[in-house]
Amino acid sequence: MPLLARMLASPLFVEVRRGAVDNLATLLEERRISNGGRVLVAVGASQGEAIWARIAEGLPNATVFTVPDASLASAGLLQEALGAHGYDAVVGIGGGRTLDVAKYAATRAAVPMVAVATNLAHDGICSPVASLEHPHGKGSYGVAMPLGVVVDLDYVRAAPPRLVRAGIGDALSNLSAIADWELAAAERGEHIDGLAVAFARSAAEALLHHPDGIESDEFLGVLAEALVLSGMAMSVAGTSRPCSGACHEILHAVDELFPGTADHGELAGIGALFATYLRGDEVLLERLATTLTRHGLPRTPAEVGLSAEQFARAVEHAPRTRPDRYTILEHLALEPAPLRAAVEAYAARLA
Known part of the structure; x- marks a missing residue:
């Protein structure tokens, strides 16, 4: 009798603890996502940029992209930036809006994405859905699940x-x-x-x-x-x-x-x-x-x-x-x- 099974998509790693973001460069290397740190880091305002300032030294070959809003237009710009160089991965740092933009762009560009969540406001952290605004309202789009999820409880505590x-x-x-x-x-x-x-x-x-x-x-x-x-x-x-x-x-x-x-x-x-x-x-x-x-x-x-x-x-x-x-x-x-x-x-x- 044949043994039937199905393969389930899941993140390669989920890191939830205080100070987790300090280990990001090591995680990317150990999990063979990016040995040289050649990643595009998509950050939101405030906490996202603050985290990047904290970890930039460990990722000297990374490029930063500031996400202005949670729109299809922003996701398109990020996708375009991904196509300009051969990045190993996208690292999205911020809240749900930033992560949704990063998930959408990474999926369309066929590049792996790591989510670094700065708050726990909803289940978009690891979902295969991105909610993005467009000229006629807001839509939900199917995307690839993040390859890794990092939640630093220090930053979660700093969120409202x-x-x-x-x-x-x-x-x-x-x-x-x-x-x-x-x-x-x-x-x-x-x-x-x-x-x-x-x-x-x-x-x-x-x-x-x-x-x-x-x-x-x-x-x-x-x-x-x-x-x-x-x-x-x-x-x-x-x-x-x-x-x-x-x-x-x-x-x-x-x-x-x-x-x-x-x-x-x-x-x-x-x-x-x-x-x-x-x-x-x-x-x-x-x-x-x-x-x-x-x-x-x-x-x-x-x-x-x-x-x-x-x-x-x-x-x-x-x-x-x-x-x-x-x-x-x-x-x-x-x-x-x-x-x-x-x-x-x-x-x-x-x-």
């Missing part, structure tokens, strides 16, 4: 606490996304990848059951690992399905209709809570709400400055952000009046 907490909301929303995937399987026969679900669920459950908060290095390590696992779940599935359901439809709708309302992870947490409420899963609703409260994350539209009417408009618009996706929103297909009533009842439930 709100950004770090946001990553908790993004990881927890996996549980709602999985429930939506299971609903799509029951209603439309959609295939579920059990291994992808295992990765995504493990990431969320690790945070649900951890007693500490972002003041703890141990917790930050667990959060970083959860975000990496979420990225691997999407890679295994070949889709963002295990980490993106109604929760992310809602957050994308809020971003489109009311830009600047809140961070990605904060909106993912609220979206997951509301979707769970619509599914009538009181056990999961209570677990998610308790964890978000413990970490000081918003749970209701009012906590991010949205009225019930505005949030209802976003939920109504949400299915249009992912026309191919079937979630509790598409399943219920609520008309405006009952949808507004559901939002008000949800807010009252969590008051």
Whole structure:
């Protein structure tokens, strides 16, 4: 009987600790990514440039590219820079926007990419998706997973606490996304990848059951690992399905209709809570709400400055952000009046 197996894409290394960035040049050499340090370093403003100043001496053959924004245009410029010389790899240093630009450009140029994350705001650290702006809005693009991931907890601690907490909301929303995937399987026969679900669920459950908060290095390590696992779940599935359901439809709708309302992870947490409420899963609703409260994350539209009417408009618009996706929103297909009533009842439930 033949032995069947599948090969899984994963980073060559994941380094999560204090002072991890100081070892970057050695990691690139030991992992045979770049023996001579001939890499293009893409940095964001503030922390990205500060980190480069700290490690530049160890990478004398590197070239620096400053990423101005998270747009397709910026990614195109970085891709063009990659084509000008024979670089061994791209090293993206910064937050999610910088890493998304670096992932997209590296993929299009067929060059390996190493992600050096300066915050833990969402699961884009290791995901096979880049979210980039274009003249008509924002799009999600398939990209190669980073070859290596470095998270220096010293820099994570220097980031605004709100950004770090946001990553908790993004990881927890996996549980709602999985429930939506299971609903799509029951209603439309959609295939579920059990291994992808295992990765995504493990990431969320690790945070649900951890007693500490972002003041703890141990917790930050667990959060970083959860975000990496979420990225691997999407890679295994070949889709963002295990980490993106109604929760992310809602957050994308809020971003489109009311830009600047809140961070990605904060909106993912609220979206997951509301979707769970619509599914009538009181056990999961209570677990998610308790964890978000413990970490000081918003749970209701009012906590991010949205009225019930505005949030209802976003939920109504949400299915249009992912026309191919079937979630509790598409399943219920609520008309405006009952949808507004559901939002008000949800807010009252969590008051």
